[in-house]
Amino acid sequence: MTTQHSHAAIPGGSPARAAVIAPVWLRISHWLNAVAVILMILSGWRIYNASPIFKNFTIPKDITLGGWLGGALQWHFAAMWLLFFNGLFYLAMSLATGRLFRKLLPVSPGAILRDLRLALTGHLAHDDLARYNAVQKFAYLFAIVDLIVLVLSGLVIWKSVQFPHLRDLMGGYDNARIVHFVAMSLLVAFIVVHVAMVALVPRSLLTMIRGR
DSSP: OEEOOSOOBOTTSOBOOOOOSSOHHHHHHHHHHHHHHHHHHHHHHHHHHHSOSSTTOOOOGGGOSSSSHHHHHHHHHHHHHHHHHHHHHHHHHHHHHTHHHHHHOOOOHHHHHHHHHHHHTTOOOOSEEEEOOHHHHHHHHHHHHHHHHHHHHHHHHHSTTTOHHHHHHTTSHHHHHHHHHHHHHHHHHHHHHHHHHHHHSTHHHHHHHHOO
16 A cells, blocks of 8 residues: 655645545445445354354354344345445446546556565555555455355355356355355455554545545
8 A cells, every 4th residue: 555645735835635535435335335244244143153054163142243043134134235235336436437447457466476575574665545556456356356256155045046047156055155154254354454454554544534
């Protein structure tokens, strides 16, 4: 993550208004998506506990949402619609404004490895929040694809009969549950890393709140 100074000098010595880095539509969709994802993960853990895929592994009840299976399903479905429509809005706006290609592409394996090495050794610059480094690009693209996989596998679990081709593509209902669980686990890992990076560069949180 790299940021140039957001204030430019103007005649008279007063700074110019900071440039917009995160437009309003992006900030709204980002925070709505965060709420939807957290609700779905917590309620999903409670649903998982009702019929565990891995018999010797369950999620501690204290970090689940819903209280019981029926309550968890209600939370999960409510958040599902928020995630679905908000995700469509985000993708539509990202494509319409060109932000998706401008901010996240191009990215190459070599650039990812280079920036990852710099990040792990503490030499990756964070002075220009308007630009994403290669690791960020890969992480955000991965999160988008992972969320799509979550939605598709969730459809198979929810409406298996209505989506037979999608069910077959995922290897059947039971395999779709495994795909859903793995995609959820990867999303949780992304969130942990994302929050850790925000803690290291707190200015990025202010940017996603103020936009500048």
